[in-house]
Amino acid sequence: MKQGSLVMAMIWMAVLSLLLFWLPLFGPLIAGFVGGRTAGSAGRGLLAAVLPAAVLCFLLVGFGTALIGLPVIGVIASASLFLLIVVQSLPLLAGALVGGLMA
Template identity: 40%
Template sequence: MARGANRGDMAAGMSAMLMLSVLLSWIPGFGTLVAGIVGGKLASGFGAAFVAALLPGVIIGVLLFFLATLFAGLPIIGFVAGMGGLALAGMQVAALLVGAVIGGLLAS
């Protein structure tokens, strides 16, 4: 298989992880683990799954940070709320990474 062929698979894995982690966010740890496993299998490899798991977590964390800062009336309080959202997204990334590693190893 060509080296550039995994690039589309990594994008599919990243988008699946992002969508499934948002849709299954009501299940605290198990939802992001399932999203990581599915996205890791789509990314088809350990390295691609690892990178694909980091990007949705960064995107969600940055969006939570900026939206909390944007919608708060006071900038300082919005900044503090945004940092809390960033910390919550960071905790979700741990389960997403574990699931992505499992899915990437299952796909290999």
């Protein structure tokens, strides 16, 4: 079985999401499908879709704690941002799942 590239899948998802922003449902769906196919499997496709959001949230915890001095505020802000990103990118996750299954 051919192993895909997780980094290239994240890059494809980001670039296609930016280019197809004007298609509200189908833009992220297409980006997720291409990223899932590039990742090589369904699990790796979903990881490529969720990993950038998780990294952004960890950075937000660090910066929120450093700027405010209260780790609880940083954790609350990052958890809410992660939930918002994941809910907003449900078509991206669905496309990554289908693309990974078809790879």
